[in-house]
Amino acid sequence: xHEDFRAALGDIPVIDxxxxxxxxxxxxxWYSPILFxxxxxxxxxxxVCPRDEKDVITVASACARYGVPLTPRGGGTGNYGQSMPFxxxxxxxxxxxxxxxxxxxxxxxxxxxxxxxxxxxELWAQGKELRMxxxxxxxxxxxxxxxxxxxxxxxxxxGFLDDRGNVVGARIVTLEEEPRIIELRGNDTDLINRSFGxxxxxxxxxxxxxxxxxxxxxxxxxxxxxxxxxxxxxxxASPGIAKYACAVVxxxxxxYFVHFAKVIPEGKPVVLLMVAPSGVIPTAxxxxxxxxxxVYEEDMAEGESNxxxxxVYEYCWxxxxxxxxxxxxxxxxIQTVFPSETMYRDIEALRELFGDEVLWHLxxxxxxxxxxxxxxxxxxxxTADRLEEVMSLHEKQGVTVVNPHVSNLEDGARxxxxxxxxxxxxxxxxxxxxxxxxKMRDYTPAKIRQAG
Amino acid sequence: xHEDFRAALGDIPVIDxxxxxxxxxxxxxWYSPILFxxxxxxxxxxxVCPRDEKDVITVASACARYGVPLTPRGGGTGNYGQSMPFxxxxxxxxxxxxxxxxxxxxxxxxxxxxxxxxxxxELWAQGKELRMxxxxxxxxxxxxxxxxxxxxxxxxxxGFLDDRGNVVGARIVTLEEEPRIIELRGNDTDLINRSFGxxxxxxxxxxxxxxxxxxxxxxxxxxxxxxxxxxxxxxxASPGIAKYACAVVxxxxxxYFVHFAKVIPEGKPVVLLMVAPSGVIPTAxxxxxxxxxxVYEEDMAEGESNxxxxxVYEYCWxxxxxxxxxxxxxxxxIQTVFPSETMYRDIEALRELFGDEVLWHLxxxxxxxxxxxxxxxxxxxxTADRLEEVMSLHEKQGVTVVNPHVSNLEDGARxxxxxxxxxxxxxxxxxxxxxxxxKMRDYTPAKIRQAG
Numbered sequence: 061x062h063e064d065f066r067a068a069l070g071d072i073p074v075i076d077x078x079x080x081x082x083x084x085x086x087x088x089x090w091y092s093p094i095l096f097x098x099x100x101x102x103x104x105x106x107x108v109c110p111r112d113e114k115d116v117i118t119v120a121s122a123c124a125r126y127g128v129p130l131t132p133r134g135g136g137t138g139n140y141g142q143s144m145p146f147x148x149x150x151x152x153x154x155x156x157x158x159x160x161x162x163x164x165x166x167x168x169x170x171x172x173x174x175x176x177x178x179x180x181x182e183l184w185a186q187g188k189e190l191r192m193x194x195x196x197x198x199x200x201x202x203x204x205x206x207x208x209x210x211x212x213x214x215x216x217x218x219g220f221l222d223d224r225g226n227v228v229g230a231r232i233v234t235l236e237e238e239p240r241i242i243e244l245r246g247n248d249t250d251l252i253n254r255s256f257g258x259x260x261x262x263x264x265x266x267x268x269x270x271x272x273x274x275x276x277x278x279x280x281x282x283x284x285x286x287x288x289x290x291x292x293x294x295x296x297a298s299p300g301i302a303k304y305a306c307a308v309v310x311x312x313x314x315x316y317f318v319h320f321a322k323v324i325p326e327g328k329p330v331v332l333l334m335v336a337p338s339g340v341i342p343t344a345x346x347x348x349x350x351x352x353x354x355v356y357e358e359d360m361a362e363g364e365s366n367x368x369x370x371x372v373y374e375y376c377w378x379x380x381x382x383x384x385x386x387x388x389x390x391x392x393x394i395q396t397v398f399p400s401e402t403m404y405r406d407i408e409a410l411r412e413l414f415g416d417e418v419l420w421h422l423x424x425x426x427x428x429x430x431x432x433x434x435x436x437x438x439x440x441x442x443t444a445d446r447l448e449e450v451m452s453l454h455e456k457q458g459v460t461v462v463n464p465h466v467s468n469l470e471d472g473a474r475x476x477x478x479x480x481x482x483x484x485x486x487x488x489x490x491x492x493x494x495x496x497x498x499k500m501r502d503y504t505p506a507k508i509r510q511a512g
Numbered sequence: 513x514h515e516d517f518r519a520a521l522g523d524i525p526v527i528d529x530x531x532x533x534x535x536x537x538x539x540x541x542w543y544s545p546i547l548f549x550x551x552x553x554x555x556x557x558x559x560v561c562p563r564d565e566k567d568v569i570t571v572a573s574a575c576a577r578y579g580v581p582l583t584p585r586g587g588g589t590g591n592y593g594q595s596m597p598f599x600x601x602x603x604x605x606x607x608x609x610x611x612x613x614x615x616x617x618x619x620x621x622x623x624x625x626x627x628x629x630x631x632x633x634e635l636w637a638q639g640k641e642l643r644m645x646x647x648x649x650x651x652x653x654x655x656x657x658x659x660x661x662x663x664x665x666x667x668x669x670x671g672f673l674d675d676r677g678n679v680v681g682a683r684i685v686t687l688e689e690e691p692r693i694i695e696l697r698g699n700d701t702d703l704i705n706r707s708f709g710x711x712x713x714x715x716x717x718x719x720x721x722x723x724x725x726x727x728x729x730x731x732x733x734x735x736x737x738x739x740x741x742x743x744x745x746x747x748x749a750s751p752g753i754a755k756y757a758c759a760v761v762x763x764x765x766x767x768y769f770v771h772f773a774k775v776i777p778e779g780k781p782v783v784l785l786m787v788a789p790s791g792v793i794p795t796a797x798x799x800x801x802x803x804x805x806x807v808y809e810e811d812m813a814e815g816e817s818n819x820x821x822x823x824v825y826e827y828c829w830x831x832x833x834x835x836x837x838x839x840x841x842x843x844x845x846i847q848t849v850f851p852s853e854t855m856y857r858d859i860e861a862l863r864e865l866f867g868d869e870v871l872w873h874l875x876x877x878x879x880x881x882x883x884x885x886x887x888x889x890x891x892x893x894x895t896a897d898r899l900e901e902v903m904s905l906h907e908k909q910g911v912t913v914v915n916p917h918v919s920n921l922e923d924g925a926r927x928x929x930x931x932x933x934x935x936x937x938x939x940x941x942x943x944x945x946x947x948x949x950x951k952m953r954d955y956t957p958a959k960i961r962q963a964g
Contacts, residue, residue, distance in 0.1 A: 165789040166725065166754075187639070187723070191752075218751050225752030225794040246793045268754070268790035271639070271723025273618065297881035299670050300643075300677030302618075302720070337617040338720035341698045342677040429749035431881035 061105045061128070068122035072115045075107035075153070084151050087138040091381060093392055093441050094465040099141045104131065104151040111156045113233065113241075113263050119152060120239040120261060123494055130235060131496045132257035134173060134204025137196035139378060141467040142208035142256045146498030154203055157263060163188055167228050168269045172203025172262045177364075184361075188269040191218045191226060195379035198364075203262050206230075207255055213305045213334065213373045215425040216296065222253045228267060232260030234489035242489065251485050256469060256499045259486050273336050275304050277363050277372035279320065279356035280347045281328040285310050285420060288329040289407065289433075291350040295333070296424045296431045301343060302336035307376040310420035313438060316384045319370045323356045329420075332372045334360060377436065380421045384438050391419070394451055396435035397460040398422075403433055406457050413453065416440070435459070468501040479503075513557045513580070520574035524567045527559035527605070536603050539590040543833060545844055545893050546917040551593045556583065556603040563608045565685065565693075565715050571604060572691040572713060575946055582687060583948045584709035586625060586656025589648035591830055593919040594660035594708045598950030606655055609715060615640055619680050620721045624655025624714045629816075636813075640721040643670045643678060647831035650816075655714050658682075659707055665757045665786065665825045667877040668748065674705045680719060684712030686941035694941065703937050708921060708951045711938050725788050727756050729815050729824035731772065731808035732799045733780040737762050737872060740781040741859065741885075743802040747785070748876045748883045753795060754788035759828040762872035765890060768836045771822045775808045781872075784824045786812060829888065832873045836890050843871070846903055848887035849912040850874075855885055858909050865905065868892070887911070920953040931955075 066074075075081060085103040089095045110116045123130045129149030136143055145151055154173035160182045161169040168188070170179060176197045180190050192214035194200050205212075206227060211220040218226060227249040234240045242260065244251060251259050282288040288308050296306050308331050309317075314324045324330055331352070335343050344354055356372075363371035375383060381393040398406055411420065419438035424431055439450055451461045466472045470479060483503050486495070493505045518526075527533060537555040541547045562568045575582045581601030588595055597603055606625035612634045613621040620640070622631060628649045632642050644666035646652050657664075658679060663672040670678060679701040686692045694712065696703060703711050734740040740760050748758050760783050761769075766776045776782055783804070787795050796806055808824075815823035827835060833845040850858055863872065871890035876883055891902055903913045918924045922931060935955050938947070945957045 167790050223752035224750045224798065225754075225791050228790060228793065247797050268752070268788070270754075271725070273723070293881075298676045299878040299880070300675035300720070302677075302722075336720070338619050338680060339677050341680065345698050346676065426751040428751070429745075429883035 062126050065122055065126040065128055066106075068125070069108060069119060072111070072118060073109040075109065081105070081107055081151075084133060084136065084153055085145055087136045087141060087143055088378075089139065089141040089144060089467070091139045091378070091385065091392060092465045094444055094447070095141055095467055099144055099146075099467060102141070102144045102146055103148070104145040105148050107151045107153055109153045109156055113157070116152070116157070116233050116261055116263055117239045119150070120233050120235050121237055123150065124235055124237045124239070124492060127492060127494065129494050129497050130261070132203075132207070132261055134201030134208070135175065135196065135199045137194065137200040137204065138208045139464060140472055142499070143204070145496075146467075149494070152261065155201060161264070163269060166268055166270070167266055169229075169264060169266045170202055171264055173201050176200050176202055176205060183269055184272055187272050189272040190214065191268060191270055192221065193373075195373050195377040197373065202265055202267070206265060207252060207257050207262055210254060211425060212377050216303055216306055217426060219426045219428075222250065225268060227253060227265065229265070230262055231264035232262050232489070234260060235495050236489070236491065240489070251482055254469070255482065256496050258469070258490070258496045258500045258503070259482055260489050260495070273302060273304075275334040275360040276337055276340055277356070277358045277360045278333040278335055278340070278343065278354060279323060279372065280331045280333065280352045281325050281355045282330070282350060282352050283328070285329045285411070286404065286408070287350045287352070288331050289404070289422065291347055291352050292331050292422070292424055293431075293433070294346050294349070295331075295343060298342065298346065301339035303339060304334035305332065305373060305376055306424040307332040307380065308420070308422040309375070309380060312416070312419040313380065313384060313421060316387050317375055320356065320375070325355065330355070332376055334372060377423060380436060381438050384419065390441055391438050392441045392447065393436055393438050393464065394454070395462040395464050396437070396454055397462070398433045398435065399458055399460075400430065400432065402458060406459055410454065410457055410459070414450065418450070468499055470501045514578050517574055517578040517580055518558075520577070521560060521571060524563070524570060525561040527561065533557070533559055533603075536585060536588065536605055537597055539588045539593060539595055540830075540834075541591065541593040541596060541919070543591045543830070543837065543844060544917045546896055546899070547593055547919055551596055551598075551919060554593070554596045554598055555600070556597040557600050559603045559605055561605045561608055565609070568604070568609070568685050568713055568715055569691045571602070572685050572687050573689055575602065576687050576689045576691070576944060579944060579946065581946045581949050582713070584655075584659070584713055586653030586660070587627065587648065587651045589646065589652040589656065590660045591916060592924055594951070595656070597948075598919075601946070604713065607653060613716070615721060618720055618722070619718055621681075621716060621718045622654055623716055625653050628652050628654055628657060635721055636724055639724050641724040642666065643720060643722055644673065645825075647825050647829040649825065654717055654719070658717060659704060659709050659714055662706060663877060664829050668755055668758055669878060671878045671880075674702065677720060679705060679717065681717070682714055683716035684714050684941070686712060687947050688941070688943065692941070703934055706921070707934065708948050710921070710942070710948045710952045710955070711934055712941050712947070725754060725756075727786040727812040728789055728792055729808070729810045729812045730785040730787055730792070730795065730806060731775060731824065732783045732785065732804045733777050733807045734783070734802060734804045735780070737781045737863070738856065738860070739802045739804070740783050741856070741874065743799055743804050744783050744874070744876055745883075745885070746798050746801070747783075747795060750794065750798065753791035755791060756786035757784065757825060757828055758876040759784040759832065760872070760874040761827070761832060764868070764871040765832065765836060765873060768839050769827055772808065772827070777807065782807070784828055786824060829875060832888060833890050836871065842893055843890050844893045844899065845888055845890050845916065846906070847914040847916050848889070848906055849914065850885045850887065851910055852882065852884065854910060858911055862906065862909055862911070866902065870902070920951055922953045
């Protein structure tokens with residue numbers, strides 16, 4: 061790394077010891093044995109820790125002048141190497157930009173590096189809350205969630221982060237000799253949404269915030285998996301129950317939920333819920349209709365903050381897989397979306413087909429006007445070929461697969477998205493292609509210029 | 513009316529002058545020329561105005577002892593004669609029971625006769641709001657809405673009043689010599705939901721309340737009706753936009769919207785919206801995609817309370833028809849539900865078929881996991897036979913018709929509901945069949961006893 065580049069950083073804090081650099085060069089990519097092999101040696105040459113936007117501009121300018129790749133990083137909780145530097149250079153640790161700037165008219169403006177847990181605490185103090193957070197709320201940042209995530213807890217009501225209205229605005233720094241500040245509003249925020257930071261260094265975000273609900277964590281146990289799914293479907297299709305999460309977890313996974321060992325009966329699939337207080341009674345009534353038993357109920361904030369307890373959300377979404385991985389490193393996972401018309405038939409057929417190889421986990425979310433049943437099942441890993449086969453057998457059944465074993469934007473997208481707009485935008489703000497290189501599959505500045 | 517009955521009422525206020533009795537014996541049944549002919553002569557013999565639950569018990573006991581029919585009444589804003597006394601007797605004017613008792617954990621307990629406008633004002637003072645209210649918010653009561661209504665503003669997010677979770681509890685007084693108090697919880701509140709007061713005198717209700725949103729009233733104008741519907745569908749299918757209302761009103765109706773004459777361009781269909789502040793920009797972006805123009809935007813509370821302004825909700829739901837009726841008494845209306853798969857085809861075919869006879873008005877609501885497009889179109893009335901034909905031609909097209917020209921519970925229900933449970937319950941709490949007689953079509957105590 062060029063000495064002049066180091067000098068250009070001035071007094072901006074850096075991490076330059078090998079262990080520190082390695083730690084900040086990795087995320088949870090090891091969920092995927094495929095990505096583990098592909099990415100295990102990726103590392104930055106230096107980690108730079110800006111304290112404010114001025115520092116970010118200084119770093120961006122230096123990178124442009126010296127041709128140094130820059131990979132922005134939040135909490136490093138991604139699962140696809142989103143914030144891993146594929147071509148060396150620096151990792152830009154954004155966690156120093158951690159101020160909640162203002163809240164008004166249902167919108168909050170916040171610096172990108174703020175921890176989601178801290179952000180929600182500060183919003184709670186104002187009677188507000190986040191619409192969505194990932195299961196890694198305690199360690200992830202808001203910028204990381206929006207640039208590297210998709211949705212999570214809260215998606216049951218609010219859809220995904222790229223649904224219109226879930227991001228109000230974003231402020232980015234360009235990677236040029238003279239970095240510019242660009243404010244994106246409304247639709248234009250799509251340019252940075254799940255971009256892995258390839259389309260600008262996001263320094264601030266405006267997000268809709270809701271009035272705070274004192275969510276109740278609930279766990280409901282069922283006699284069999286299909287009853288649990290039927291309950292979940294009836295629950296999610298009840299508009300009169302305000303809700304934040306609904307995950308169905310099979311009895312093959314619950315033995316790994318050590319914290320809840322005493323409350324979850326052996327051999328019982330469960331549904332994990334976050335429900336508004338006014339919805340607890342109707343939820344119990346729906347459960348009773350499917351022979352479900354409420355085995356746990358707690359205030360979410362209590363579960364989250366009391367060291368003797370754990371919030372249900374740390375057993376949902378990608379944390380479900382993590383709870384298994386804590387005890388058994390031989391598993392991985394797949395992501396799926398079930399067609400609503402044939403959901404039960406597909407689930408039964410695939411359960412029959414895979415037996416013990418797939419440990420079932422479903423998450424219900426809002427998708428457009430409807431509710432969708434998505435899967436994040438744990439898979440006992442043998443070989444890369446077999447994992448491919450497991451995914452293609454799902455597709456053969458008519459189930460959509462969103463492959464979590466790829467590290468570029470295009471292959472991992474939920475939908476077929478045109479990256480043309482993003483690529484053209486990127487050309488203007490990252491003319492040397494230094495922002496998180498390798499993540500936008502088909503992008504090199506020359507290629508886009510030629511096509512343009 | 514027996515002198516002893518009058519004496520048994522003690523000092524409970526009554527209205528016994530002819531004009532006063534007639535006024536309290538009617539509702540908005542004259543929306544329907546069919547019901548107008550059927551019900552125009554229905555009248556009570558006396559209006560009794562209890563001040564508290566004790567008074568209600570006194571009246572109920574007297575009615576049981578003297579065999580006097582009792583028809584409970586809130587604001588009298590129903591459209592099907594819900595609170596009109598079909599067999600004389602007394603009208604029980606509930607508006608004296610108007611206390612908000614408490615609000616906690618997202619639930620409010622309130623006396624049934626409280627005006628919705630006053631209730632929302634008091635909830636606002638605590639940072640809360642109602643999930644739903646009818647377009648008659650300023651004159652209707654909470655008890656009347658739940659016992660006589662179905663949904664309204666807010667149903668776009670929360671579904672209908674009979675969706676699980678939208679009523680938490682209800683306290684009723686029975687009609688017996690020794691009236692009992694019964695507290696219904698959860699599912700059991702279905703017994704009084706849209707019961708027209710046939711299954712007990714509802715004196716108190718527990719309802720879920722939400723944290724207050726400062727809703728924005730918006731009116732968006734379009735070049736043609738189908739563009740307006742397409743916008744409405746995209747808007748309602750955007751989970752990231754918090755919303756309370758979405759009505760599509762054709763350019764044949766807007767000339768009757770005198771208050772908005774200056775803002776709605778001639779010949780343009782409009783969509784009336786209530787949107788959270790954070791949703792205004794994405795809503796404008798969706799509108800732009802359908803060549804829509806935002807012609808009006810105002811704070812709902814300002815529109816509601818400023819005498820020079822009017823809230824958009826008084827142009828939605830049954831107020832749309834009322835705005836036309838103010839200027840032209842020759843119209844009536846129909847209620848429909850469009851199948852989502854064939855919605856556009858059905859709308860276009862029916863618009864072609866009816867031409868100027870039907871003035872189009874759609875309301876989008878949440879129905880189960882999905883969004884439904886319902887119709888409340890205005891119809892130029894000629895004869896009862898033709899009105900029947902207009903409804904059956906809708907049915908022939910595959911559109912569900914909910915007939916608003918009938919005055920009993922069963923015929924006017926949205927779905928085929930079993931009234932057996934209600935009838936059995938009624939037998940226990942109204943053994944003489946004196947509660948709002950004539951509204952439960954197949955009910956007489958003898959008939960139910962025989963069947964039982």
